[in-house]
Amino acid sequence: MAFALPEHALAGLGTRPFGVYVHVPFCATRCGYCDFNTYTAGELGTSASPESWLEGLRRELDLGARALGDAPAAETVFVGGGTPSLLGASGLADVLDAVRDSFGLAPGAEVTTESNPESTSPEFFSGLREAGYTRISLGMQSAASHVLKILDRTHTPGRPVAAAKEARAAGFEHVNLDVIYGTPGERTADLRASLDAVLEAGVDHVSAYSLIVEDGTALARRVRHGELPAPDEDVLAADYELIDSVLSAAGLSWYEVSNWAASEAAACRHNLGYWRGGDWWGAGPGAHSHVGGVRWWNVKHPARYATALADGGSPEADREVLTPDEQAFERIMLELRLAEGLPVSALTADGAREAEAAVAEGLLDAGALAGKQRCVLTFRGRLLADGLVRRLAP
Structure with missing residues (x-):
């Protein structure tokens, strides 16, 4: 299937922010609250691999560069997932090289990768700096072991802080920690401990999201069966107030409802592109894209994704043209x-x-x-x- 965009979508290309999102669908284990398009090695078997995914990614990025024609070089790149750090520094370097080869990188481009703290090391961060990454986003979620257990997170409570410090030591000025609040069983003292850990890490950006019980997840089944209570709206509001108070007092100001930064330079430019109505090419299984009021998304399974591109087609599953x-x-x-x-x-x-x-x-x-x-x-x-x-x- 050939890929093309209508002329009206391409007309303003270059006048809006332009970024590239890369979706890495691989995870070592599945977190009970997560409904992202991810797969463990056991779920994939021999149907797909990081190698076949990377080859498909290269083909899709080339397709994107051809489809957009005079597209500007990528001002931002965000590698998310899934667990991108499972690819290692060399694998993530290959990903960024593929973006460079197809779209190019604008001078001063922001290049972010998400990472699971347990699959990082000082050598990993040094390799990413050498490859050209400029920003690290680490999934911390909580510093309380019993909260991590409910979320099915596998990292130890202290590892995110250590990983953030390693990233900073490797030369990353911009490091984010993700926090989830409102998990069943989380106490105010647990959230305070998580915020203390965030401040100890010395990061310049924090994302804090209330727990959402997504249909089809293991967490949703546990709530439905009465094993866990659903998140309480009043508790979520009190938690948010605590988060904003603690972070603001430490010099991190909110710039988006769920995001705080130490300075304007520390704000995530890639996500600002989303919020300001920019354009982006989303590459990878299940990735979503948007250009000029046209939104489309790829097939979800990595094997179908790789096969569609290997056959010279597009991985697009469907699209919508937004009305005024x-x-x-x-x-x-x-x-x-x-x-x-x-x-x-x-x-x-x-x-x-x-x-x-x-x-x-x-x-x-x-x-x-x-x-x-x-x-x-x-x-x-x-x-x-x-x-x-x-x-x-x-």
């Missing part, structure tokens, strides 16, 4: 999450009236709306952002 109303809704949904906020000009007249009402309810900052004509969430607004989006959207 859908694009307006997504802009409000994404930009409102940012500390810089959303311009009032992006709203309809009804939406602008709702914004005024939201100010009176303490959900939007009055000064930002009156002075800068921007919708900027207050702290209370951050807690209720999803509902506010539905009110502001056409």
